[in-house]
Amino acid sequence: MLNGNMGENEPFKPMDSEQLREYGHKMVDFIADYYKSIEKFPVLSQVQPYYLKDLLPDAAPDQPEKFQDVLDDITKKIIPGVTHWQSPNFFGYYPGNSSIAGFLGEMICSGLNVIGFSWITSPASTELEVIVLDWLAKLLNLPDQFLSSGHGGGVIQGTASEAILVVLLAARDKILGRIGRNSLDKLVVYSSDQVHAAFKKACQIAGIYTENFRVLKTDASSGYGIDPKKFDQAIHDDMEAGLIPFFLCSTVGTTSSASVDPLVEIGQITEENDMWFHVDAAYAGSACICPEYRHYLDGVEYADSFCMNAHKWLLTNFDCSALWVKDSSALVNSLSTNPEFLKNKMSEQKKVVDFKDWQIPLGRRFRSLKLWMVLRLYGAENLREYIRNHIKLANLFEQLVRSDSRFEIVCPTLFSLVCFRFLPSNDDNDGYELNSMLLDAVNSTGQLFFTHTIISDKYILRFAVGAALTEERHVRESWKVIQNQATIISRQHILSKTNMKSKCEGMIANE
Amino acid sequence: MLNGNMGENEPFKPMDSEQLREYGHKMVDFIADYYKSIEKFPVLSQVQPYYLKDLLPDAAPDQPEKFQDVLDDITKKIIPGVTHWQSPNFFGYYPGNSSIAGFLGEMICSGLNVIGFSWITSPASTELEVIVLDWLAKLLNLPDQFLSSGHGGGVIQGTASEAILVVLLAARDKILGRIGRNSLDKLVVYSSDQVHAAFKKACQIAGIYTENFRVLKTDASSGYGIDPKKFDQAIHDDMEAGLIPFFLCSTVGTTSSASVDPLVEIGQITEENDMWFHVDAAYAGSACICPEYRHYLDGVEYADSFCMNAHKWLLTNFDCSALWVKDSSALVNSLSTNPEFLKNKMSEQKKVVDFKDWQIPLGRRFRSLKLWMVLRLYGAENLREYIRNHIKLANLFEQLVRSDSRFEIVCPTLFSLVCFRFLPSNDDNDGYELNSMLLDAVNSTGQLFFTHTIISDKYILRFAVGAALTEERHVRESWKVIQNQATIISRQHILSKTNMKSKCEGMIANE
CATH class of the missing domain: 3.90.1150.10 (Aspartate Aminotransferase, domain 1)
Incomplete structure (x- = not known):
């Protein structure tokens, strides 16, 4: 139990500011000590399946337990089952950065614990997100159309998978709105064989027919990027067959080998064919804040949507996937809800952005705080x-x-x-x-x-x-x-x- | 900038344990002070749209800024734009609880910052989630089939909206696998007119035809719960019309009025008609840990899936939506991906649970820590x-x-x-x-x-x-x-x- 919490006749106080201070300090020390000794742990957890079942009781306690006992359990029972993504010797998958600024940002996010689904539910949550995603867009030198000053703007999603899904849904509903939803079986999507598995999953969710998922084969000759000729040919063949090409998911920095699709060439093809062009730069996007790597994004001006994960390689604790779109109305048309119990003057007057309509879930955390703190406390040059x-x-x-x-x-x-x-x-x-x-x-x-x-x-x-x-x-x-x-x-x-x-x-x- | 970080010739150190300690303590004090003075703030933020644009620069700084300046900006520029969900005078929507235990759990989650999508990427993250959701299932007295010992189990989703979506997709793909996906236009879903807007959104995403979304009218006579007779009649009519009833989304504690659908009666009807039966108890589920309110869940034994939000009324900081299913294979069949770069022996041998296949996104936070800490530090009786x-x-x-x-x-x-x-x-x-x-x-x-x-x-x-x-x-x-x-x-x-x-x-x- 949290000490002093539960004197004999005292009421239960789960949010007492002085107790929060006392235990918060202890937890900060615990985490600082973890980072101090992080190199001592095996990077990959060496436990066997179901190791924890034998170490923990099979039901929640009726009565409160001591904080120190929980900390001891984290040390003895949880840490051995942790694969240490923050270890300096973690070279798996792609990184999942933590930093002091990101950690502090998560702490204040969780401290305020606001649920900023609509502007009114915490205006600062929405407005800081709009501003900070403009900042990041400028660091990436994204075209102005991705800034909030026009019809588009940025939004924080949980992961790049969710980013792909929401833009795919927006694109699907946009075209089905025009040609009729009975044509779902005619819609064709494209990507290289190096695309993230999240794209296939998004297609399954959106109901795209499996046989209409064109996987363009790549090889060493094109550096494992899409061959524009093959892409063009595939579109041509599909149109000949009476199908409707409508979506390309391209990648800058693929998961397997960090290869890059040639955005200019494939972007021109999507433009000619009036297709939605998504650029997934989940990992490598971070590198593009450096002028010498920015050329990998050349062609993003053709894109309808662009995504990079600040939680991968830009020191922002998970989760913080930044998605920009040129035209937010497609997202909103596909994902908005407007039940009576959420109605408010600001939203009704369309004066404000309600990010609930740019994402799958209703609730959302105040995640822009951590990205804001990373950008301010470190500055672009250090990043x-x-x-x-x-x-x-x-x-x-x-x-x-x-x-x-x-x-x-x-x-x-x-x-x-x-x-x-x-x-x-x-x-x-x-x-x-x-x-x-x-x-x-x-x-x-x-x-x-x-x-x-x-x-x-x-x-x-x-x-x-x-x-x-x-x-x-x-x-x-x-x-x-x-x-x-x-x-x-x-x-x-x-x-x-x-x-x-x-x-x-x-x-x-x-x- | 984070002091001492950037001496003239020192390298940039974004994760120094002693700096984390120093600044972490300052942030804890800042948050404790916030709770101390929380009653002083207007509960609903009184700012006007775009108030923050004029208060912040329009680009990220090149050079690092001081931590104290950021804290001052939070006080002067962010807090006025916060609607204080943690205020004792917040009575809007439904609650979004923060607690010391939940806050500490978020802190350690963000401190470890592991991305536990597969078992191997942090076994403790998956295993603690399995165990703690069993604990919570037992507190709710859910049928054994929802426990991890059988074919089902619990998983933490971000929100109840995502919970509804994943089970709807599982149900959709299960039936389409049987009758052929060209029958999408025949699938009919049911709910009362009191159901959360998230259900309609999930149906849109899943491609359910709008005219096949049966909204059963409720009124005061049935306490705004579903009338089983109307439900039965609707199914009958739809089958007569050659349609296929396949999904019911019921609610225990609706958003508008906290009304309760009669789970026993409607559950029997779904069983007779071989439909997926989802129970959304996002808000009121928490109350059902008290024996005297548990009767509202009577009938959950007919359900295929059940959801409640520990982040609403059970002291667990957002986000923590607990979803249980009786048969996880439907979820996995619908949502699994298995790219080469994520393959590992443990997963291949099917010895372990990979929660990436129970949810929309790939990445996931170690959210069970906070629920575990809430249950242990407070104990069931206090809750x-x-x-x-x-x-x-x-x-x-x-x-x-x-x-x-x-x-x-x-x-x-x-x-x-x-x-x-x-x-x-x-x-x-x-x-x-x-x-x-x-x-x-x-x-x-x-x-x-x-x-x-x-x-x-x-x-x-x-x-x-x-x-x-x-x-x-x-x-x-x-x-x-x-x-x-x-x-x-x-x-x-x-x-x-x-x-x-x-x-x-x-x-x-x-x-």
Whole structure:
């Protein structure tokens, strides 16, 4: 129980300011201590499934428990089950940044705990979001049409998946409004084979027919970006077949290999064909606040919508996915609700933005606070240096990989993701087994965590630099761990083959 | 800037544990001070649209700013634009509780900042969620089939809107898988006219045809709950017309008036007709942890899915909407994705739950921490007392209203929501103008905030008790403010009518 809370005759006080102060300070110390010792934990949790079931009671307590007991349980029971995304040795997936400014922003968001679905329910929540997304749009040098001064503007979604879904729904309802909803079976969407799985999920949700989901094959020749000719041809074929091309989901910084679709060329094609053009820059968008990387967004002027995740690589604690649209009316037409119990003069007079109509859920947190604090407390120049430093570290890692002839670099390192693999021996299943064994072996050490993908049928190791605490020494140490495990794996691999060979020979001899 | 962060030659350190400690303590004090002085602020923000645009620069700074300057800006520029959901005088919509335990839980969630989409990405995040939702299911005395030990279990969604959407999608895809997706136009959904607007929005998203959305009319005779006979008849008519009834969204504690659908009767009908039966108890579910209110959930044994928002009235900071399903495979079949870059042994071997397949977004926060902390630090008995106290205060408010003959109570007060209205004079537009004037006048005082609805074509005032800080004195004071404003409004109303009459007489005399 929260001490002093429940004297014999005192009423239950779940929000006493002095208790909040007392316990809040303790929790801040607990979290600061966590960051102080974060390198001590295995990066990937080493627990087995259902480990926690045996450690916790199977029902909530009737009577309050002590705060210290809960903290002790977090240390002893929860932390061992945590995969430490904030560890400097976390190189998996893409980063999920935490920072002091982001953390403080989350704290004040949760402290105020307002539910800002309509402007009136907390004007500051809506207005700060509008302003801060304009700030970020300007840092990204997005076209003016994405700013709030026109018909468009930005909004914070939970994730890039939700961003894709809401714009897909907006596009779907816009075209069905014109041609009739019975034509749902005729609508065709396009993306490359490198698009995030969220797009397929969004299509399923929106009811797009599976066979109308055109997956454009990519390969090394176009850097795993969409080939505009193939895209154009696919549209042409679909129109010939009486279908209706209406949506392209392109990516700047794909999940597998950080590849980039050629926005200018494909954007022109979407314009010619009156299609909705979405650009998903969930990961790599952050890099585009640096002038030297901004060219990857050239062509975004053709886009109807653009998304990047400040919660990935821009120091804003999860969740904060920034979505901009050129014309918000399509979103609002598709997603607005106006029940009596939410009506108010400001909304009725259409004087204000109600973000409930730009998203799936009704309720929403005051998430702009954390993004605002990140931008103000760090400033644009530090954020750019932060990005550049990670890209520099990724380049260092690439050099380390190249200096070991047992490995190869698979894709160009455009941002902070290095795609590489352990070269297969002749008789191996093209390195699938070898590389997956290496990945498991390294991650089992707990010293670092990284992940894999498959590109062009090859099993690839992904080393994504981007945690706030990562320094050069972590990259160098991690590479050593990978090298050492590679040596061990190779030996085991040869050994097991030799064993297998002699076993076979034995069997043949015994026959 | 965060002090000490950026010495001349020091690298940028966005996650230094000692700085986190220093600034974290300052933020805790800031928030504790906010709660100490929360009664001083107007409950409903009194700012005008676009007030913040003039107060903030139009671009992010290049160089870092001081933490104290940001705190000062929160005080001077943000707080005036906040509608104070945590004020003891907030009686609008339904409550959105904050508590110390919930706040601490949010803090540790944001401190660890893990993205627990798959089990492997932080086993503790998934496992604690499974366990704590079992705890809460037991407090609610839900049927065993909703527990994780069988084919079902609980999951935390952001909002009840998302909960409705995911189960609607699961139900849609389940039936279309059987009868073919070309039958989308034949699918019929049902709810009462009191259902939350989120249901209509979910239907739009899922592509359910608007004319197949049966809105069952309710009235005072059934306490604004669904009339089972009307429901049965509607199904019958739809089947006669060759349509396919497949989904019922029922409510325990509707948004307008906290009315309750008769779950047993309508549940039996859904069972007979092999329909998906969803129970939305977003608000009133919390009350059902008290044995004396649990009977409102009788019939939930017929349900396929059940939802309640711990972030409304159960002291868990937003967002924390708890959804249970009896059979998770329908959700997973509809919402799963399995891209290579997320593959891992644990998931492949189907040993674990991956909550990404139970929700719309991919990423997810470690939200179970806060619910766990609320249940442990307060204990079930305190939570029940907390609910009972609010219901007692609502009953007190009802008595106060009844004691003033100028007002009437419109619906029975089942939980902590009181629906009432200022009785119209004879020549009034049935009280619409009078009551909306009264609402605006009261909310403009800033002394309390409450909202309205329309039921049976009448404009109704809603007084929803449920903020964590609300005590008897706040309810009594608020009632006085309402009475005083009612007196003023009546006088103005009579005066304006007298003026109008004399104006008319003047005009007639002048003709």
